[in-house]
Amino acid sequence: MQQPKLGLITPNELALFLDYYELTSTKADFDHGNEAVVTQEYFVRQLPFGGYLIAAGLEQVIAFILNLRFEEKDLGWLEATSGPDFKDGFLDFLMNFKFSGYIYAVPEGTVVFPNEPIINVTGPTLEVQLLETYLLNVMNFQSLVATKTVRMVDIAEHRTIVDFGARRAHGRDAAVLAARAAYLAGATGTSLVLAGKMWGIPYIGTMPHAFIMNRPNELQAFREYAESFPHNAILLVDTYDSIEGVNNAIIIGKELRERGHRLQGIRLDSGDLVSLSKKSREILDKAGFEDVKIFVSSDLDEYRIEEIIREGAPIDGFGVGTRLVTGANFNSITREGGPSALPGVYKLVERIGKDGHPIPKTKLSTDKVLLPYRKQVHRHSDEDGNFHRDTVSRWDEPIADAEPLLIPIIEKGRTVYGFPDLEESRKYCQSQLTRLPKPYRLLADTPIYPVKLSPQLEKVSKVA
């Protein structure tokens, strides 16, 4: 018998957010004096959907690395529970741990492609390998959600996309991180109040079905809601009969007008959203409520949104839940899918030899791509600023007429990057998207964006 535990992670214990093999291999390195300088690289070999990725999560990665300290009591716990092989020396090393290396990364909101380095981390192997699990966890999830969201935002054009997914997110952190990634990617806001507070993003909501079912009838429920929220009433019309619901909303709209207010909108949450939205628009317009907006929700994703828009539904905004916050790898039209995860990896690509020269690292047992050496991505744009092609090169290899994408974030363990706020990242992400030519943003028959290897990389990849 025990008190129930919330189980929220505290910042102080976050240093233990690592897979045990990171600790064992670091200890073996420590025991054998392996203090080689290495580079490990975060990249994604294969995308779960579409042809491009929006990088997101860097801020939470850097905050972690800058504050990465092992607490004495956590090390005591580790010593007590990890078996007979952990010794004092290594625990002392952990006690004094502080990242001293270099991090280069693309800013959050950048469009990237498979096999391109997104973050590279250079420093003593003893330090670099301890970052793996956390970096992957945060980057994989936020990049997945940002990419999923930007596809919806892109398809929806001027219509709004709102994150409604907290109830289906994978735990509490997933709900607030998904709201962040979605906003960064162009969503208008979130239903989750806490996410609004944590990230300063707009939070919005209508009413639950229970609110209506809890009253003698729908009209009374709408009326009470509008009395409490004269400035901001969006009425949920589908509890009993959606068209009857729209008629009730019009009655309330008139009452609000008489009091000098106006009905903001209605929301459809079930049924055939195309025909219901058309009929609703017609009824609203006929009653003189051209300014009342129509919001919809109900198992939406980019494929459904495209279909709904193509069929001419007069919808002003989409509330998207499950498929946004899980970054669902699922095509609701073809019913094909896979696990909802971004399989990004963090791999050793280079080690500085005793003579100071870099030694390329690549794994040979499978046919998986692993480009050796510390690398840079160069983006070539056309005269209008549209992305034309990328060149992946060795870190210091000069590439003409292109913009290097990875920029300095941490040098010698200290931040050298002014973190933009979320609004700035959001604008940057939108500008990235507009520079990516339309064909690469299609939901089907997407061409592959050209990513070439530099002359120096071409040479080594042929050898491997």
Next chain:
Amino acid sequence: MQQPKLGLITPNELALFLDYYELTSTKADFDHGNEAVVTQEYFVRQLPFGGYLIAAGLEQVIAFILNLRFEEKDLGWLEATSGPDFKDGFLDFLMNFKFSGYIYAVPEGTVVFPNEPIINVTGPTLEVQLLETYLLNVMNFQSLVATKTVRMVDIAEHRTIVDFGARRAHGRDAAVLAARAAYLAGATGTSLVLAGKMWGIPYIGTMPHAFIMNRPNELQAFREYAESFPHNAILLVDTYDSIEGVNNAIIIGKELRERGHRLQGIRLDSGDLVSLSKKSREILDKAGFEDVKIFVSSDLDEYRIEEIIREGAPIDGFGVGTRLVTGANFNSITREGGPSALPGVYKLVERIGKDGHPIPKTKLSTDKVLLPYRKQVHRHSDEDGNFHRDTVSRWDEPIADAEPLLIPIIEKGRTVYGFPDLEESRKYCQSQLTRLPKPYRLLADTPIYPVKLSPQLEKVSKVA
């Protein structure tokens, strides 16, 4: 320009973990003096896979409810950001909020079926509706992962299942909650050290490929690792050539023996796991290492594990990542899938009328099932204790020869339940699984477990 933020949720701000519509509808209830006593129910209409569900997450739900308080500064923020309609009276109500109602639920680890109540919450509507988003978030995710894991544990029989998924989990909380749910469901442990600390569960690990690539050759890497971990070396053999790796592991196994230790195991992480494990076993046995275990990982789930076992692979344990921590709704054999989420809902089912009599609540606009009234689930078992069928009844309706599944957790706002520790819940979950007859646990052609309505519910559901 700002300091980078970790964005971890603190317990004090958790009251804001709600969708905004919960606040707006509660305010409208408050404004109109709606203090009716209601029951809302957590249940799942449709399972993403299989025919049964393992309920998990109750402990984190109850910890939240018992500690649910709005901080003054959070209410100040709410007042400042939520528009002109929030008034003092309602903010005072939130300031003094404390849950005063009743919660009945099935213990964590219980086998349940679609449309059965898993948690019911009874109390003033002003309180009950504020719990929705958090309850759904935590129950949906942990139940999803527990259910996914128990299927693997069941198929794997005596072989171990270990959670390797932190890097693909949806944020930091998802990684520790998934490790908890997986352990509850019978996994042997987790790779995530922090989850080990938070929940007291075994954490385990081998070595990363980078550790090997960072050294002149594999044999030296194995040797250094074994020197550092003589009591607990599991060698990753697939960096270059898996069979060569096994031969190197044997050399190290002999060296460990000479020092009075023993090699624990090898791990295969790529390639044809069936043929490689057979060949590895043969080589190990021939060299006198019958006691060295073979662990595998690489895009596993219950379908792949079943296939691997059916083909006679001599594997002792499976490390499962992505498809465990995301509760992937994806069949790796048929390639069919859907979003990785459990679509559990929290619905109003009953309101106590002014005369003290319960009024059934059901939503009529769609064909989705919503059984009215506060309810109980009764489980009928055969003489051997095997689950035979369930009856869902009204709360107080007597059902003979059956065990009621929902038990008192909170009464009048206070805990009346002695929370078991995770080990106890794990044992209970295993005992539940053994009582569920084999046909219901098959991965394909699973029959539907009989869930009947009680006479009283049958009557009202016909009326509706």
